Structures are given as structure tokens and as C-alpha cells.
Amino acid sequence: MHKHSSIWPWLTMMLLLLVSMIVIGLSVGYSSLGITQLFSTFIGNGKMSDEFILFSVRLPRVVILLLAGMALAVSGSLLQTLTKNDLADPGIIGINAGAGIGITVVYLFARDHFANFAYALPIVGFLSAIATAFLIYLFSYEKSKGIQPFRLVLVGVGFAAALSGLMIMLISSAERSDVAFISSWLAGNVWGADWPFVWALLPWLVILVPFVLYRANSLNILGLSEHTAIGLGASMNKERILLLVIAVALAAAAVSVTGGIGFVGLMAPHIAKSLVGPKHQRFLPVALLIGAILLLIADVIGRSILTTSTIPVGIVVAIIGAPYFLYLLKKQG
Amino acid sequence: MRLKINNIQVGYDDQTIVHDLSIEIPDGKITTIIGANGCGKSTLLKAITRIIPHQAGTVILDGENIQKMNTKVLARELAILPQSPESASGLLVEELVSYGRYPYQKGFGNLSQKDRDMIDWALEATSTAEFRKRPVDALSGGQRQRVWIAMALAQETDIIFLDEPTTYLDMAHQLEVLELLQQLNVKEGRTIVMVLHDLNQAARFSDYIIAMNAGHLIKAGDATEVMTNETLRDVFNIDAVIGEDPRTKKPMCITYNLLKSEERASKKSEVHDMVV
Amino acid sequence: MKYFRKIPLALQLVFMFVVLLIVMFVAISFGAANTTLADVWYAIWHSSDDEKTNLLREIRFPRVLAAVAVGAALAVAGAIMQGVTRNPLADPGLLGLTSGANAALAIGFVLVPNLDYSGAMLACFIGAAIGMAIVYSIGSSSKTGMSPLKLVLAGAAVSMFLQAVADGTGLLFQISKDVSMWTSGGLQGISWSAFVVMPIIIVALISSIIISRQLTILSLNEDVAVGLGQKTFVIKTMMFIIVVLLAGAAVSIVGNLAFIGLMIPHIVRGLVGADYRAIIPMSMIVGGLFMVVVDLIGRTMNAPFETPIVAIVSVLGLPFFLVLVKRGGRFFA
Numbered sequence: 001m002h003k004h005s006s007i008w009p010w011l012t013m014m015l016l017l018l019v020s021m022i023v024i025g026l027s028v029g030y031s032s033l034g035i036t037q038l039f040s041t042f043i044g045n046g047k048m049s050d051e052f053i054l055f056s057v058r059l060p061r062v063v064i065l066l067l068a069g070m071a072l073a074v075s076g077s078l079l080q081t082l083t084k085n086d087l088a089d090p091g092i093i094g095i096n097a098g099a100g101i102g103i104t105v106v107y108l109f110a111r112d113h114f115a116n117f118a119y120a121l122p123i124v125g126f127l128s129a130i131a132t133a134f135l136i137y138l139f140s141y142e143k144s145k146g147i148q149p150f151r152l153v154l155v156g157v158g159f160a161a162a163l164s165g166l167m168i169m170l171i172s173s174a175e176r177s178d179v180a181f182i183s184s185w186l187a188g189n190v191w192g193a194d195w196p197f198v199w200a201l202l203p204w205l206v207i208l209v210p211f212v213l214y215r216a217n218s219l220n221i222l223g224l225s226e227h228t229a230i231g232l233g234a235s236m237n238k239e240r241i242l243l244l245v246i247a248v249a250l251a252a253a254a255v256s257v258t259g260g261i262g263f264v265g266l267m268a269p270h271i272a273k274s275l276v277g278p279k280h281q282r283f284l285p286v287a288l289l290i291g292a293i294l295l296l297i298a299d300v301i302g303r304s305i306l307t308t309s310t311i312p313v314g315i316v317v318a319i320i321g322a323p324y325f326l327y328l329l330k331k332q333g
Numbered sequence: 334m335r336l337k338i339n340n341i342q343v344g345y346d347d348q349t350i351v352h353d354l355s356i357e358i359p360d361g362k363i364t365t366i367i368g369a370n371g372c373g374k375s376t377l378l379k380a381i382t383r384i385i386p387h388q389a390g391t392v393i394l395d396g397e398n399i400q401k402m403n404t405k406v407l408a409r410e411l412a413i414l415p416q417s418p419e420s421a422s423g424l425l426v427e428e429l430v431s432y433g434r435y436p437y438q439k440g441f442g443n444l445s446q447k448d449r450d451m452i453d454w455a456l457e458a459t460s461t462a463e464f465r466k467r468p469v470d471a472l473s474g475g476q477r478q479r480v481w482i483a484m485a486l487a488q489e490t491d492i493i494f495l496d497e498p499t500t501y502l503d504m505a506h507q508l509e510v511l512e513l514l515q516q517l518n519v520k521e522g523r524t525i526v527m528v529l530h531d532l533n534q535a536a537r538f539s540d541y542i543i544a545m546n547a548g549h550l551i552k553a554g555d556a557t558e559v560m561t562n563e564t565l566r567d568v569f570n571i572d573a574v575i576g577e578d579p580r581t582k583k584p585m586c587i588t589y590n591l592l593k594s595e596e597r598a599s600k601k602s603e604v605h606d607m608v609v
Numbered sequence: 610m611k612y613f614r615k616i617p618l619a620l621q622l623v624f625m626f627v628v629l630l631i632v633m634f635v636a637i638s639f640g641a642a643n644t645t646l647a648d649v650w651y652a653i654w655h656s657s658d659d660e661k662t663n664l665l666r667e668i669r670f671p672r673v674l675a676a677v678a679v680g681a682a683l684a685v686a687g688a689i690m691q692g693v694t695r696n697p698l699a700d701p702g703l704l705g706l707t708s709g710a711n712a713a714l715a716i717g718f719v720l721v722p723n724l725d726y727s728g729a730m731l732a733c734f735i736g737a738a739i740g741m742a743i744v745y746s747i748g749s750s751s752k753t754g755m756s757p758l759k760l761v762l763a764g765a766a767v768s769m770f771l772q773a774v775a776d777g778t779g780l781l782f783q784i785s786k787d788v789s790m791w792t793s794g795g796l797q798g799i800s801w802s803a804f805v806v807m808p809i810i811i812v813a814l815i816s817s818i819i820i821s822r823q824l825t826i827l828s829l830n831e832d833v834a835v836g837l838g839q840k841t842f843v844i845k846t847m848m849f850i851i852v853v854l855l856a857g858a859a860v861s862i863v864g865n866l867a868f869i870g871l872m873i874p875h876i877v878r879g880l881v882g883a884d885y886r887a888i889i890p891m892s893m894i895v896g897g898l899f900m901v902v903v904d905l906i907g908r909t910m911n912a913p914f915e916t917p918i919v920a921i922v923s924v925l926g927l928p929f930f931l932v933l934v935k936r937g938g939r940f941f942a
Contacts, residue, residue: 092765139931151934154698154758157765158930161703161867165923169916183785187776262769315777322770326747329763384832408838415832423883424829432826436838468883488837 007276007286014289018066021296025062026054028300060195064257065295065313067201068190069264071254073291074212076265077272077284078247081223082240083152086270087329090251091262093156094136095129097163099252100260102128104170104182119200125256126249132159133248137241188259188314190299197257204253208246209288215243216280223278261314263321264294270328335360336381336411336492336524341390343373343380350376352548353390358492358541363518363525365535367559368545369569374528375416375496377545381526382413382494408436411492412485416500416528426472426480427465430455433487455486459513475506482513493517495527499534507531511538533585536560537578544568560584566592618887621880625894632898633677636905637669644669667800675799676904677897679863680873682810682855684896685817687870688877688888692828693848696760697875697933701741701856702867704760705767709740710860712771715778715788730806734857736771741853743767796863796904797915806858813854817889820847824885866919868926873899875933 027038041050072090079088090096106124136159140152167186171179212219218239255261272287295313298320302311336358343351350373358364358381366374380387383399392399399407412433433455434448444452456462459479464472469480478498485493498514499507515538517523529535535542536556544552544559545568552564565573565586573589616624638649644661652665683701690699701707713736717724724732747763779785823844826834834841859866873896874888880895881887900918903925907916 087762091769092762139935154761154934155931157703157761158927158934160765161768162923162927162930165865165867165919165926169920169923179785180780180783183776184780187773187780189780309781311777312780315773315780318769318773319777322766322773325766326743326763329759329766330747379832382836384835403838404835404840405838408836413832413836415830415836423878425882428882428884429829432829432833432837435822435826438822484833 007282010275010286018289018293021293022062025296025300026058028304060198063198065299066292067205068254068258069292069295070288071205071250072264073268073287075247075251077269077287078243081219082244085153089266093153094160095248095251096255096260097160098132099125099129099255101163108174122200122253122256126252129248129252185259187312188261189312190258201253201257208250219280259314261317263317264291267321267324335395337393339391341387343376343387350548354550360524361522362540364541365539366528366543367535372545373548374545378496378528405436410490412488412490413494414481414485416496424469426467426469429469430483430487433484451487455483459483474502478510492524497528536583537581556584622890629894629898632901633673636673636901639909671801672796672799675862676900678810679859680896680900681893682859683869684873684892686852686855688874688892689848689852691874692824692885698761700871704764705740705744706737706856707860707865708768708771710736711775712736715775718784718787719782726802727805730861733861737857738853740771803862809854810858813851817851821885821889868922872929
């Protein structure tokens with residue numbers, strides 16, 4: 001029934017939810033801002049200190065989370081379609097770990113060589129994630145059968161385990177202060193909550209997300225069985241590699257700024273598909289909004305659960321997301 | 334009759350698969366359970382052999398309730414070969430067959446002379462002795478099935494259960510397995526109980542056929558009693574033409590049509606009336 | 610390989626055991642301070658106050674013996690898991706045990722700030738048990754058993770979840786470095802005090818040999834095992850306890866180490882076949898041997914600095930995992 005009805009009610013609802021989460025995200029925190037206070041500060045009538053909190057602390061953080069949530073949701077949607085596996089997620093199949101290892105290495109050994117660390121980071125993350133993804137792809141490719149979706153996921157999990165081993169090694173040899181940074185990066189603490197990071201992340205989304213939406217129809221066909229898709233005239237490998245690169249790019253860009261956040265890429269498309277059905281034209285826009293909402297909720301929880309410090313978003317998401325994942329796994333039987 | 338099933342009910346969770354079924358398994362005969370996909374024939378087989386528990390009723394072997402029997406003791410009375418068991422990679426044929434001696438062993442499981450003799454005999458009886466040193470997964474489907482049967486034989490039981498022993502085998506290998514079972518029955522007097530898909534094979538090799546539909550017993554008897562147009566209509570919802578196998582003189586289904594849905598519906602209610 | 614399989618098992622075991630002793634002997638003699646084989650021989654039989662003998666007896670001996678114990682424990686734990694789940698990719702590290710131990714360790718440090726050795730060990734046990742129980746219960750929930758893919762995915766998700774708990778706790782209470790010191794996967798600074806866990810490992814290893822025949826039967830097919838008169842529930846519970854004891858003890862000594870439990874049993878199957886009566890004792894020896902060699906490489910590759918063994922194991926383990934995935938679960942095709 002709902003699978004064929006208009007998606008606009010859902011989109012409107014999600015949009016409203018998103019806006020209210022943004023407002024909550026802006027007001028909750030160490031020094032909370034009431035709605036009226038928030039509004040007056042926003043239009044320029046607030047106190048200096050409120051202005052500082054809003055424009056230099058809260059707003060960039062909320063915008064980063066918004067963008068990252070969208071990027072991860074789209075990345076997860078792509079990966080699920082391309083691997084024909086409903087349980088694929090950039091965190092689980094090793095892409096986060098790939099970005100993480102690059103960032104860790106650069107942070108530990110080459111930090112001083114970059115004038116604009118903020119802008120370099122997404123690129124470093126992207127490059128090492130794409131290298132990881134390439135290796136994963138290579139090992140799950142078989143000459144006679146092409147890319148094996150099942151194997152892709154397994155190989156990804158193997159890579160994730162091995163890379164986290166390497167990461168432990170790097171951390172164990174690092175200085176105490178560096179360890180604090182890297183382990184909080186791994187936990188997904190949104191360390192880059194500042195405007196330069198917004199500008200570093202935004203272009204990736206502005207370019208890639210519309211492109212993915214534009215390819216929605218070919219994604220529908222790529223999700224079918226290999227032979228059916230070929231029969232329908234899709235040029236499988238070229239299209240698939242392109243979309244895979246986009247999925248990696250979006251995840252890596254988001255994760256470079258926010259730190260290791262898993263499960264959003266899993267949950268957002270799932271919830272969206274259960275609301276509006278599996279057609280990409282329909283669920284991608286909804287998933288986009290849900291991804292942003294999920295991250296904002298996780299952040300609000302992480303910031304308000306303790307008054308003394310913040311629990312990283314990545315941890316909150318994992319603690320919510322892992323049981324959801326296991327529930328899905330169990331349901332599939 | 335050594336093995337009696339009284340008012341057995343089997344199911345998973347809240348779903349009942351076998352309803353209140355009673356049957357006796359004739360000793361020293363080949364008994365075959367037939368029925369449509371999902372009718373509960375494998376479930377019945379598993380319940381009789383305590384692979385899965387049953388919710389109500391009893392399975393009695395020599396006057397004893399099998400659910401109360403020591404499982405190792407029971408394993409010396411009846412062997413069960415599950416449907417297409419996967420083979421542990423790299424296991425040698427003789428190793429696999431030697432596990433049939435498990436119910437007779439204690440501790441670390443060193444083989445006695447008796448154990449070795451039984452293993453040799455089981456390999457000979459199934460003509461698998463020649464590849465006893467080969468890994469099981471290097472064999473063909475028919476050979477592998479014979480090896481699993483050898484394992485069941487090594488268990489030294491009078492009663493052997495087999496769940497679809499011919500699945501995934503080609504026509505020749507199917508016959509090979511069934512003839513092996515027939516030989517064991519005739520020469521050794523073993524009681525064989527199996528699930529088969531092929532009606533004509535069931536008719537050709539069984540002394541006793543149990544026909545099931547939707548978890549209920551429809552008809553039990555020898556091939557001529559079960560292979561009738563009426564019974565097959567109730568069991569498979571087909572309209573079958575029954576003839577005689579020119580070689581074995583057993584009844585066989587020559588051709589059949591699907592029943593139209595209205596005929597089927599009327600039959601279903603009759604089936605229901607009958608069992609109620 | 611083929612010739613090795615023709616030798617009787619007892620001889621194979623004796624042969625490998627002698628190799629293990631020789632390698633241990635050599636490993637003890639290597640290190641930052643120069644010692645000769647003759648010194649080692651002397652130190653085995655004499656306790657005297659000279660510096661060399663003391664160094665050997667107090668630092669090298671416990672280290673090499675701990676390596677043997679950890680390698681044996683992880684290898685046997687992996688072998689049992691592979692047998693029970695009939696899953697060639699099962700490994701304590703991949704299936705959530707070690708991250709469970711991490712999480713419990715972090716919580717342990719918070720609750721008891723000056724956590725002593727046996728306390729940390731206890732925490733590792735509890736954590737490993739919880740991690741394994743979650744994955745195991747999911748893996749055994751479906752009637753036909755879980756496909757390797759799903760079990761590995763469940764393990765990955767549970768690992769991420771428990772790691773999030775560990776990281777979050779570490780960050781909140783500023784004990785990341787303490788936890789990562791423990792879990793970075795090394796044998797540095799092992800002393801005889803670590804040997805409080807030895808009785809547990811030894812008991813569990815002996816039990817695993819006693820139970821090995823049951824494991825072979827169970828590894829064939831669960832229905833076959835029941836048909837042969839095995840009390841599968843009792844056996845599986847015992848296996849579960851043994852695995853938790855072994856993995857918990859290993860993690861408490863060495864920290865996170867994935868892949869050993871995966872690799873060793875597969876290598877051993879290539880040597881002795883598919884019967885667990887041979888696999889289990891052989892895995893102990895080969896696992897111990899492997900760990901001693903890896904630790905030796907770690908100590909000498911970049912001396913005087915230690916190369917963390919987790920890095921070496923990951924580097925070796927990932928390709929192994931990939932080959933296994935590629936060959937559909939068999940290393941020696």
C-alpha cells in the first residue's frame with residue numbers, strides 16, 4: 001500500500017523531524033539556549049556569548065552532522081545495492097577502517113607538512129579508503145564470475161579486522177596526546193566541528209549526491225541479478241565501479257571529518273525502504289534525511305547524557321545500530 | 334512389531350507439522366514414507382529417531398519410550414542418515430565410517446578389533462572399500478551416499494532410517510543406492526525406513542508405504558494398496574493413471590494430471606473429514 | 610604435506626613437539642641482551658645470581674612460555690569454534706570475543722582504578738564470554754545453522770558494538786591509553802605473575818583433547834551426531850565453556866589477536882586431516898610454535914624497538930583469510 005503511494009508525506013514528515021532535530025541540536029548542550037534565545041541570536045539580536053556558542057560551536061557541528069549523515073546514508077544505500085546485501089555498511093565492510101588508517105598515519109607522521117589540515121583530511125581519508133576499497137574489490141573479483149557480492153562483504157570484514165590490528169599497533173607506539181586524538185577519532189567524536197570542515201565536506205555532497213539521485217534508475221537494475229541486469233542492457237562493470245567509487249568517496253569524506261561512524265549507512269536506507277519501498281527514486285531522498293536525523297539524535301544523546309563530557313556520536317550510533325543490525329540478521333534467518 | 338508410533342504430534346514453536354499420527358513399522362521390511370513437499374514426512378522421520386523432540390504421543394521401541402531411553406543405547410538399535418549431510422572437508426572415507434562405531438566406544442575412542450571388523454564389513458557391503466583412504470569430498474555423489482550408508486551400517490543396528498537417500502543423484506546412482514538397501518534388507522533382514530520423492534521407486538522397492546498429506550496419515554499399506562488413483566489424489570492432488578511395471582510387476586504411475594482447483598478443494602475437505 | 614600425513618599421529622606430534630622445543634630454545638637466546646644457547650642451557654638447570662641467568666629466567670623464559678600458551682589457547686579455541694559452527698571462518702578475534710574482553714577491561718578499570726592482574730584477567734574472561742555468547746546465540750538461532758557470511762557479519766557487528774563500549778568508556782574516563790596498553794597485542798613485560806592464568810589454560814587444553822572425538826562427530830552434522838547417540842547440548846555447552854576459558858585467558862595475557870585461531874587449525878588440517886582428535890593436539894603445538902616465531906620476529910626485526918605482534922599477525926592473517934574466502938573455506942585446495 002504505502003509502497004506505491006506518494007513519498008511526499010514521508011518527505012515532509014522527515015523534513016519536519018530534521019528541522020526540529022536541528023533546533024534541538026542547536027539548543028542542547030553545556031550552556032543551553034532556549035528557543036526564543038536561539039531565534040533572537042539567530043537574527044542577530046543575541047548576546048555576544050550566545051552568538052559565539054551558536055555560530056562558532058553549535059551550528060558548524062550540527063551542519064557537519066547533517067552532511068555526514070546524508071553522505072553515509074547515500075553511501076550505505078549504494079553499497080547495499082551494489083553488493084546485493086542488505087547488511088552492507090561502510091563501517092562494517094572496512095571502508096571506515098581504510099580511511100582511518102590513512103588519517104592515523106598522516107596525523108602521526110606528516111601532520112606538519114599540511115598547511116590546511118582540514119581540507120587535506122577528507123582527501124587523505126578518501127585516498128586511503130579508495131585504496132582499501134580497490135584491494136577489497138580486487139580480492140572479491142573472479143575472472144569467470146565477475147565481482148562476487150557475497151565475497152566482497154567477507155573480504156571487507158577481513159580487511160576491517162586487519163586494519164584495526166594495524167591501527168592498534170600505530171596507537172600503541174604513539175604519544176599519549178596523539179592516542180587521545182586518534183582513539184577519539186576512531187570513536188567518531190566529530191572532532192572537526194568548525195566551519196573549515198563544513199567547507200571541506202560540502203563540495204563532496206553537492207556534486208555526488210545529485211549524481212547518485214540521477215542514476216537512481218540504473219541502480220534499480222544493478223540491484224537485480226547479474227544476468228537479468230545484463231539482459232536489460234546495463235553495462236555492469238563500468239557503472240558499478242563508478243558508483244562504488246562514489247560510495248567510498250562519500251563515506252570517506254564524512255568519516256574523515258566526523259571520525260569512525262558505522263551503522264548509519266545501514267540503518268538509514270533500511271528504515272527508508274521499509275517506509276517507501278525499494279525503488280531508488282523513492283527511498284534515496286528519504287534515506288538522505290533519515291541519515292541526517294539519526295546522527296543528530298545520536299549527537300544530542302551523546303551530549304546530554306553526561307554533563308561533564310561528551311560521548312562520541314560514533315559510539316552512540318554503534319550502541320543503537322549494532323542491535324538493529326543483529327535484529328536484521330536474525331530476521332533474515 | 335518393535336517400533337510403534339502412538340498419537341505423535343510434532344512441530345516447531347506454535348506451528349504443528351505432524352498431527353496426531355499413529356503407525357507401526359513392520360520388522361524386517363522396507364517402509365517408505367511418501368507425500369508432497371512440506372507434508373511433514375521428514376519431520377516425522379526425525380521425530381521417530383529423536384533428532385527433533387515431539388510434543389505429544391510416544392515412540393515405543395521394544396516397549397520402551399525412546400524419549401526416556403539413553404541416547405547411546407538407542408543409537409545401537411536404530412541408525413539415521415539425514416538428508417544430504419555435508420561432508421567435513423578432508424575427512425577420509427574410513428574415518429567417516431569409523432564414526433558409526435561411536436555408540437559402542439568410550440573415552441578417546443580407540444577402535445577395538447570388533448570395531449575394525451564392522452568397519453571393514455560396512456565398507457565391503459557398500460562396495461566402498463576400494464576408496465577407503467580417499468577424502469569423502471573427493472568422491473562422486475553416488476559414492477559419497479554409499480559411504481554415508483556404510484557409516485550407518487557400521488552402527489550395527491537392526492533398523493536404519495534414511496531421509497531422501499536418492500536426492501541429488503542421477504537415475505543410475507539412485508537405483509544403485511536403492512538396490513543396496515534392498516540387498517541389506519533381504520540378506521541381513523534389516524528394517525529400512527526411508528523418505529522418497531519418486532513414487533515409482535517407492536512402489537518398486539517398498540514392502541510398506543506410508544502416505545502423508547498436511548501432517549496427517551492418509552493411507553498405509555503395500556504398493557498395490559497405496560498406489561491407487563484415489564490415494565494419490567488425496568496425497569498429491571493429482572489425477573494419476575496407475576499401470577504395471579512390465580519388469581517388476583509392481584504398480585507404477587504412468588502419467589498424471591494436476592487436479593483442477595475445485596476438485597482439489599472438495600477433496601481437501603474430505604481428507605479433513607476422514608482424519609477428524 | 611602428503612608424506613607427512615602418512616606418518617602415525619603420535620610420531621607427528623612428537624616430531625612437531627621437538628621442533629617447538631628447539632624453536633623455544635633458540636627464541637630464548639635471542640633478544641636485546643646478548644646470550645648464547647649455552648647460557649640458555651645453563652639457566653634452565655641452574656638458578657644463580659649472575660645477570661645473564663637472571664635475565665633469562667625472569668624475562669625470556671616467562672615470555673616464551675607465555676607465547677606458547679597463548680598460541681596454543683587461541684589455536685584450539687579457533688579449531689573448536691570452527692568445528693562447532695561448521696564454519697571455516699570462525700575465529701575468536703573475528704567473532705567478538707576479544708572486543709568483549711576489551712569492553713569488560715575498560716569497565717573494570719573504571720570500577721576498580723587500581724585493577725590488579727587477576728582482576729584484569731577476570732574482566733577479560735567475563736567480556737570474552739559475553740561477546741561470544743552474543744555471537745554464538747545469533748549464530749545458532751537459525752535451524753540450519755548460520756552461513757559463514759552471516760556469522761562473520763554478526764561477529765563484525767558485535768565487535769563494533771563492544772568496541773564502541775570500550776572506546777566510549779576509555780574516552781569518558783581518560784583511560785584509553787591504559788586500555789590500549791593492555792589490548793595492543795604484545796608480550797612485552799610479561800613476567801611470571803602473568804602465569805596465574807596458566808592452570809586455566811592447561812585445564813581447558815586437556816579438556817579439549819578429551820572432548821575432541823565428540824567434536825569430530827559434531828562437526829559432521831548435528832543430526833548425525835544425535836543419531837549416533839551424542840548428547841549434543843551437553844557437548845556444545847562444554848565446548849562453549851572451553852572456548853571462553855581459552856580465549857579469555859589468551860586475551861588477558863596478550864590483548865587483541867585476531868586470525869591466529871583462524872589460521873592455525875587450517876594449517877593443521879593440511880598436516881593431519883579432518884579428525885579433531887589429531888587437529889586439537891596438533892593445533893596446540895603449531896599454535897605455540899607460531900606465536901613463539903611471531904614474537905621472536907617482533908623482538909628482533911626492528912631491535913631494540915619491539916614490533917607489535919598484532920601487526921605481524923595481521924599482515925600474515927589477512928592474506929590467509931582472503932585465500933580462505935577465495936577457496937570457499939579450504940586452505941589446502
